[in-house]
Amino acid sequence: MPNLLDYLPPTGYVPLSSGGAGKKRMADFVQKSTTKTAARVLAAPIADVTTFAGIVQSVIDTNPFGCTSQEVGGVTFDPVSKSREAYTARILYQDDDGKTVGQVTARSGSVAGFNAGIAEIMGNAELTAAMEGDPVRDAEHERYLCALRCHDPSGEVYYVTFARDQVRISSYADDVIVGLVEAWADTVPALA
Template identity: 40%
Template sequence: MADFEEQSVSRNVGRKLATPFASKNTLNTLINTILTDNPWGCTSYVSGGSTLPAVSKSSEYYSGTIIYENTEGKQVGKISVRSKTAAGFDTNIATILGNSAIETAMGGSGSHDSSTDSFHVTLKCHSSDGELFNVTFKRDKVAITSFESVAIQNTIETWADTIPELA
């Protein structure tokens, strides 16, 4: 019977941030800069007859919790919120907090503590040598996944060392 043989070596590396992103706005400012400036020198490519961008968002989500407390400060309920866009997240939080029927049903007033929010944005990238890879930004870490060339890691690591939020 034939053996499976290694075809490629897929690497995955991560960097835990010394300080988590302060807010989703801070993260998204960095993401927009990457999409606009292409600091990693990625190149557009053709797939399925379409020209695709050098760097693009392939997924994102934002999540948080609204806590309800009664007049004695006791937690009486909570609602978890998860949205696929930052704007959708803000709208959902505002809508839930503005809903007096929910407060009545919970038996307390709601508050949103953004320090417990989580964010996740994955960028799909195409290196100049033709390799596709992902860079995922979370509130407290950054990961480069599905790459083979160490040059990709070196390029992104060198760039990240110049970004204070990625220390």
């Protein structure tokens, strides 16, 4: 006698009559958490890399958001720590008439590297000769970015990312976090 199970479709298949054309049904994604992002666009770009670095270091040193340290896999993380950073300088080369004849862009992972790179490029006589112009720092078009990893006392980990023209809060769920960061940012004139 034949086994009836041999004639039944495998489990997980959608029958032809349902429009599934006998294809295996895929599992649905189920939302497990809700994370958000908020940004403050600054009225004016942060003036220079020194001011920018001072703001970032102030957050690390004073912990204005009330963050707490966290232990993960036996490693203790500071309440607020740098997650990533990038600094981009632009040097223009101008001829005797002030016309731009070339440019060099240099990107560094630290403020010290940023400043050292600018000094090296500006002082490089061979590069200046090759570019056929005098080096001029284009400070207006410099870009700065630093993301801080923050551990809220509630256990939530979120990021505050500073750029020259905005501050972004990301990966948070509790709106109280935005209130904390916003209240602090309101006290920093460069973040208006």
